[in-house]
Amino acid sequence: MTAADIDAGMIEKASSARYSREEVTKNGFVSEEFVTSTFHRKGDDLEVKPEIRERIAFQIADVLDARLISPIERADIVVAQNFLYHLSRKQSRTAFAHLCSLLKPRAALFVDGMDIDLRHSLTGKAGLRPLDYLIPEIHGDALTLRGAPWPWTYWGLERLDIARADWKQRYATIYLRDPPSPAI
Numbered sequence: 001m002t003a004a005d006i007d008a009g010m011i012e013k014a015s016s017a018r019y020s021r022e023e024v025t026k027n028g029f030v031s032e033e034f035v036t037s038t039f040h041r042k043g044d045d046l047e048v049k050p051e052i053r054e055r056i057a058f059q060i061a062d063v064l065d066a067r068l069i070s071p072i073e074r075a076d077i078v079v080a081q082n083f084l085y086h087l088s089r090k091q092s093r094t095a096f097a098h099l100c101s102l103l104k105p106r107a108a109l110f111v112d113g114m115d116i117d118l119r120h121s122l123t124g125k126a127g128l129r130p131l132d133y134l135i136p137e138i139h140g141d142a143l144t145l146r147g148a149p150w151p152w153t154y155w156g157l158e159r160l161d162i163a164r165a166d167w168k169q170r171y172a173t174i175y176l177r178d179p180p181s182p183a184i
């Protein structure tokens with residue numbers, strides 16, 4: 001796994017693999033089962049287990065910089081969570097294209113925390129198909145954090161509208177690139 005962030009301090013923190021219990025559990029969705037399978041105790045802190053840690057390479061990279069993105073190996077899964085909405089819409093389009101360039105021909109993109117209309121149109125244009133898996137439930141979890149301030153903040157999230165014919169493309173967070181098999 002390759003993990004990237006523009007912020008050197010963030011990469012330093014992640015590379016240390018060490019977190020306080022509060023840092024790990026302040027997000028209410030983090031279960032005790034996840035904590036025990038991911039970390040072991042180190043004094044009062046938690047440290048990522050070595051068998052997980054050794055599989056991750058960390059690097060500083062700006063998703064907008066094609067020269068930093070292109071050397072990253074193509075991936076089965078690309079995860080882009082909760083940062084595209086910090087960018088301008090023009091930058092978000094560039095970032096989305098760079099993220100798609102990291103996908104293998106058959107791969108999945110996990111993307112949330114992005115302007116929903118942009119995600120809707122850009123996934124469609126890129127030929128990415130929504131995975132029909134727990135779409136309302138995953139959207140509901142995101143709403144608990146981002147629903148109340150919508151539409152008053154840029155990171156707010158609109159409510160699910162399953163009356164829309166295209167609701168799965170709009171509200172999914174997992175999209176598949178799976179070109180049809182060649183005819184035999």
Ligand SMILES: C[S@@+](CC[C@H](N)C(=O)[O-])C[C@H]1O[C@@H](n2cnc3c(N)ncnc32)[C@H](O)[C@@H]1O
Nearest residue numbers: 004005006007010061062063064081082083086
């Ligand atoms: C709100 S945090 C999200 C962290 C994590 N993905 C999550 O969902 O909890 C946003 C992260 O995006 C990083 N970031 C912001 N702009 C970036 C860029 N242009 N390229 C790479 N990372 C960026 C920030 O440094 C920060 O660590």
